[in-house]
Amino acid sequence: MASRERAPKQELLAADGTPLKAALRRSQTVERRRAFMLVAPLLFFLLIVFVVPIIAMMWRSVYNPEIRNYLPQTAAALQDWEGQDVPPEPVFQAMAADMIVGVENRTIGRAAARINREIPGARSTVMRTARQVDEWSAPYREKFIEADEDWTNIEFWRILKRESRVVTPTYYLLAVDYEYSSEGEIVPRSEVYQVYKQLFWRTAWMSVFITALCVMLAYPISYMLATQPTRIANLLLILVLLPFWTSLLVRTSAWIVLLQQQGVINELLVALNIIDETGRLRMIYNRTGTIVAMTHILLPFMVLPLYSVMKTIPPSYLRAAKSLGAHPFRAWWRVYFPLTIPGLAAGCILVFILAIGYYITPALVGGDSGIFISNLIAQNMQGSSAQLKLAAALATILLVAVLFIYWLFNRLVGVDKLKFG
Amino acid sequence: MKKILVLTGSAIAIAAGAAIAQDKELTIVSWGGAYSQSQIKAYHEPYTEKTGVQILNEDKSANALAGIRSQVEAGNVTWDVVDMLQADAQRACDEGLVLEIDHDEWLAPAPDGTPASEDFIEGTLGPCFIPQILYATMFAYNTEAFEGEGPQTIEDVWDLEKFPGTRALQQIPQKNLEWALIADGVDADQVYEVLATQEGQDRAFAKLDEIKDNVIWWTEGAQPPQMLADQEAVIATAYNGRIFNAQVNEDQPFEIMWDHQMFETDGWVVPVDTGNVDTIKDYLYFATDSQRLADQAKYISYGPARNSSASLVGNHAETGVDMKPHMPTSPENLETAIPFDVQFWADYGDALEERFNAWVAG
Numbered sequence: 001m002a003s004r005e006r007a008p009k010q011e012l013l014a015a016d017g018t019p020l021k022a023a024l025r026r027s028q029t030v031e032r033r034r035a036f037m038l039v040a041p042l043l044f045f046l047l048i049v050f051v052v053p054i055i056a057m058m059w060r061s062v063y064n065p066e067i068r069n070y071l072p073q074t075a076a077a078l079q080d081w082e083g084q085d086v087p088p089e090p091v092f093q094a095m096a097a098d099m100i101v102g103v104e105n106r107t108i109g110r111a112a113a114r115i116n117r118e119i120p121g122a123r124s125t126v127m128r129t130a131r132q133v134d135e136w137s138a139p140y141r142e143k144f145i146e147a148d149e150d151w152t153n154i155e156f157w158r159i160l161k162r163e164s165r166v167v168t169p170t171y172y173l174l175a176v177d178y179e180y181s182s183e184g185e186i187v188p189r190s191e192v193y194q195v196y197k198q199l200f201w202r203t204a205w206m207s208v209f210i211t212a213l214c215v216m217l218a219y220p221i222s223y224m225l226a227t228q229p230t231r232i233a234n235l236l237l238i239l240v241l242l243p244f245w246t247s248l249l250v251r252t253s254a255w256i257v258l259l260q261q262q263g264v265i266n267e268l269l270v271a272l273n274i275i276d277e278t279g280r281l282r283m284i285y286n287r288t289g290t291i292v293a294m295t296h297i298l299l300p301f302m303v304l305p306l307y308s309v310m311k312t313i314p315p316s317y318l319r320a321a322k323s324l325g326a327h328p329f330r331a332w333w334r335v336y337f338p339l340t341i342p343g344l345a346a347g348c349i350l351v352f353i354l355a356i357g358y359y360i361t362p363a364l365v366g367g368d369s370g371i372f373i374s375n376l377i378a379q380n381m382q383g384s385s386a387q388l389k390l391a392a393a394l395a396t397i398l399l400v401a402v403l404f405i406y407w408l409f410n411r412l413v414g415v416d417k418l419k420f421g
Numbered sequence: 422m423k424k425i426l427v428l429t430g431s432a433i434a435i436a437a438g439a440a441i442a443q444d445k446e447l448t449i450v451s452w453g454g455a456y457s458q459s460q461i462k463a464y465h466e467p468y469t470e471k472t473g474v475q476i477l478n479e480d481k482s483a484n485a486l487a488g489i490r491s492q493v494e495a496g497n498v499t500w501d502v503v504d505m506l507q508a509d510a511q512r513a514c515d516e517g518l519v520l521e522i523d524h525d526e527w528l529a530p531a532p533d534g535t536p537a538s539e540d541f542i543e544g545t546l547g548p549c550f551i552p553q554i555l556y557a558t559m560f561a562y563n564t565e566a567f568e569g570e571g572p573q574t575i576e577d578v579w580d581l582e583k584f585p586g587t588r589a590l591q592q593i594p595q596k597n598l599e600w601a602l603i604a605d606g607v608d609a610d611q612v613y614e615v616l617a618t619q620e621g622q623d624r625a626f627a628k629l630d631e632i633k634d635n636v637i638w639w640t641e642g643a644q645p646p647q648m649l650a651d652q653e654a655v656i657a658t659a660y661n662g663r664i665f666n667a668q669v670n671e672d673q674p675f676e677i678m679w680d681h682q683m684f685e686t687d688g689w690v691v692p693v694d695t696g697n698v699d700t701i702k703d704y705l706y707f708a709t710d711s712q713r714l715a716d717q718a719k720y721i722s723y724g725p726a727r728n729s730s731a732s733l734v735g736n737h738a739e740t741g742v743d744m745k746p747h748m749p750t751s752p753e754n755l756e757t758a759i760p761f762d763v764q765f766w767a768d769y770g771d772a773l774e775e776r777f778n779a780w781v782a783g
Contacts, residue, residue, distance in 0.1 A: 109515025120772040121617075124764065127515055192626070195779035261587075262651055278585075285637055367637065368781045376782065383593070384509045385774040386487035 054399070061392035064168040066114035067160060070107045071098045075164035083161065086152050092140040099130040117387075118159045125150045155182040171393035196376065196394065200401075203373045206291065207355035211302075213295045214351050215344065218302035222343075225303070226310035237307070244300035252361050255293040259284040259365075285367030293361050298354055302347035305418075309343030346418040349409055353402055373398060446475045447697065447704055450488070451504040453480030454643045455666045459720035460504075462738070464708040471707070474700060483641065485509060489518045489692050498694045501701050507550060507686040508763040508770070514549035519690040520698075521548050527702055529710035531729035540711070540727050545686045551709055552688035552726035554717065557661040557749030557758070558596050559682035561645070564674045566655035574680045578656055579604040579632060586655030589648045592638035594777035595766055596658070596683050599759060601628035603681050609757065613765045622773065626780055638781065649675055665722035665747050669740050679754045685761035686726060724750035 014023040068075050073094035081087050102108030108130045109123075116123035125148050136143045144151040162184060163170070173179055173186060177194040181187045188194070221240070225233050243251060258264045261280045269275045283289060313336065321331035359374040366375065373394065380391035409415070449465070451457045457478055465476045481488055485505040490513075492498045505513070513519045524546060528537035538546065545552040560578055562571045572584050578600070590597055599612045605628045607615050615621035637654060639645050645659035646667040661682070667673040689709070691701055707713065714725035715733030722744060725734065734744055745751055749758075766773075 106515075106517030106521075109512070109517060113512065113516060116768065117771050121768045123515075124768050192776050193779050195782050199782060260651075261653060371782060376778070379778055382484045382487055383774065384486045384506075384512065385771045386484070386490070388487070388491065 057392045058396050061171055061389055061396050062167050062169065063389070064163060064170065065166055066111050067164045068166050070102055070111035071095070071160070071164075073098050074160065078157065078161040078164060081157070081161065083154070083158050086141075086145075086154065087157050089139050089141045091157075092144050092151075093138060095144070096133050096136065096140045099126075099133045103130050103134070114163065115156070115159065118163070119153075119156055122150070122156060158182050158184070171387075171389045172397070174390050175393040175397055196373070199371075199373045199376055200397070203356055206287070206370075206372070207352050210291060210294050210298065210355050211348055211352045213291070214299055214302040215348065217295070218299055218306055218347065219340075219344075222303050222306035222310050225307045226313075227315065240300055240303050243296075244304075248297050248360060251297055252293055252364050255289070255296070255365060256284060259289060259292065284365050285370075287366075287370040289365035289367065290362045290370035290372075293365050294355060294358060297361060298351045301350045301354060305343040305346040305350065306340065307343075309340050309346075313339045341413075342417050345409075345413045349406070349418070353405070356402060356405075357398065445473060445700065446477065447501045447700060448477045448479060448499060449502045449504070450479045450481045450485060450500050452482040452642060454641075455663060455721055456642065456660075456723075459662075459717050459723075462720050463717040464713055467713075468704060468707050472703070474704070486513055486518075489513055489690075490516070493518050493693060496694070498692050498696075500692050501695050501697050502704065503690050503692060504553070504687065505690055507545070507547060507552070507688065508761075508766050510547055510550040510688065510690045511763055512767055513690060514547060517693065519549045519692055522551060522691070524551070527551070527705055529706055531711050531727065533729065535729065537709075540729050542686075542726055542728060545688075545726050549690055550688055551690075551705060552686045553709065553714060554687050554723035554726055555684050555750055556687060556723045557679075557682040557684045557754070558591070558658055559661060560656055560678040560680075561649065561659050561664045561675050562656045562678065563649045563652060564676050566652060571676055572656060572678060574678075575600050575603045578678075579628070581632065581635060584656065586635070587653065588632060588636050589639050589645050589654035589657035590636050591645075591658055592640050592781065594773040595770070596761070597629060598622070598625040598773065598777075599683065600681065601625040603759075604628055609681060609759050612759065613762045617765065617769065622776070626776070629780075646671075646673065646675070649673070661747070661749050662721040662723050669737060669742055680757055682749060682754065682758045683761050684749050684755075684758055685763070687723075688726065718744050718748070722747040722749075724748045 012020040014020050016023075074091060077091045077094035078087065081091060098111075099108055102111065109127065112123045112126040112130075115126060129144060129147055129151070132147065133140075150156065159182070162180060170180065174189070175196050177189050177197045178186050179189045225236050225240070228236065256263070260266070261282060263284075265283070266275075266280045270277060270280065275281065283292070317335050317339070318331055321335045322328060326334065356372075357374055358372055359378060362370055362372045363375050363378070366372070377391045377394045377398070380387045380394065406415075449460075451460055457480060461478070465478075468474065469476060479500070481500075482504050485503050486509040489498075489500065489503060492500065503519075510519065514521070524538040524541075525536045528551065530536050531540040541552055542555065545555070560572065560575070564571055566586055567584065572578055572580075577584055578588065598616055602612050602615055602621065602625050603609060605624060616625060637648070639648065639657070642660050642663050645654070645657035646663050648654040649657050649659075650667065650671075650673055661677060664675050664677055668675050689705060691698075691705075695701065709727075711725075711727050711729040712733060714727050715730040715735075717723070718725055718730075718734045719736070719738040725731065731750075734748070736743055746753075748754070
């Protein structure tokens, strides 16, 4: 008790009389602030070019403003409609008013394009009617129906009502091959439209396969690099690094030259009479092409971490194991292999995550059976029927999948144990 | 932080100043390759010489509609004039993405005084669209790939026994589905009627299934001549101008099969909010007059979209070949031609494109 009472009197003071602790804290705060100022540009940069675009993309994947913005009165009038019969006059009246505004502002086509995604041909119906609606007067219902039978299509009105919400899961459903039925239930899409689930699956297994091939090829190479004398090892390392530094476009094109039907390998096989002119092998523009080219391109990402880890394992460990009577394989499996796991895991996660989002190589050599989900994302961003929102939904799913794999990996192996070189 | 903001602010001010200083500049979006070259020679170079306006080319027309959509949506329109297909132009127009055009005010009359709105080939003008050329997509083949005669009809293209080898098709549903129905025996004038039905679509895809294993896909117009030259494919669909270019300028042994060629119109649109309208109007007045359209046909075998240009079409600029028989609009090439149905594809494009992409990837 006594010592505690004396404590304040013994508190150390700085030169200016303030308590030393406070003075230290103050000076550290200044230091920390200064340090933060140093990284602030980077944080700012990351925010602008990384965080904001990703959030914008995610928002875009659920944002559905077309009906609400360009047919606002119709959307409001439909809220009271039960969805059983052709809507009553007020809905048609609202539609006519929206159309007149939409033609004036030239925005009616955007609403029409949105509906056309759900019902092919609805575009024309909307546009044709919109062009004549300013000559009509109330009541509108009969005039609409007289002008075009399609206005009695209940499915059309149901979709309009459903899609008048600003936030919609529609694009996520499409991204996993589901859709809304006209009754509003979630059902699998017709088989002829199904593709995304299959592509996600294909991307996953091919990435695993490529990672496995990389392990099989890179492990012996790295072992050799790590065990050779430095002079030879450096030379060999250059052979790994040179392709690594070469543009991946160049490397992909090189594979095209080698593998195509009029390419080097086929010519050679024909010249050696191993195959005849009609039996030329198709090794590119299909799954084989993607696997071969990607394995080659991603190989250095496996070799480098493995090499850097193997380099730190003293060769005496293996010798010790063998001299104690272990079979060479057992010595390798029980002593050497466990020590290489941090590099192996780092290589695997690196190659797998790079592979799962790969675009250029599958696009160039994948043909149609060897393309990845990223190629379909790109496809949805191009062409006259581009569906940017579906592309955003697909990309978000891919992003979440990668984050999940990373999390799982962290739980199983531990990211802090990784050695990237 | 404040300093950074000030710096960024002044950087933006400088950039804006630079933009104002360069308003005598047009960004023109087109298809690239031999086609862009013909525009540069026939339109851009003479125009720059006449007015001093610099022209920047971007080869983005393959994604023109998506590009204009995202630029307008983001409120940052950097394209001044865009070369696009008529079907896409119609959609862009309906969606309010491109300017409406008063053709008689914007465009030069024909040499004989006929106003522009009456001079263009019927059905090609659109409310936002200034046609330049009619071009054909059709099959072509490498004569060295076949002993004896090559394929002559669409049925021959589907005949893998008589004409073995890989086919190169464009990776879009447009035209491929029409040809599949023709090969399946549908009459040319009923193709779109059939294709509007579920059974018709199933039938077209089933017909495409027959050759799918022997098909490789192209996306850029420059690819099919290359694929034919390398014999990576023996028969390919292509734009007629590209094949002409390979035949005449590169001496390739290619033959065009005009049977059931599909022709459509390509031309200019002007995105909204470019803020450069006076220069754009001046350029378009110059670049779409009768003589300029006819000049383009000196460099590439696409038919000019003005009636008054037809008589002005002469010989190829470099080789002196008479261009008239190579035009998709020349009568003997038009015998079995199918006009590409812009309206049909505006309506059914979304659904068919989706199904087609799923079919290709599956």
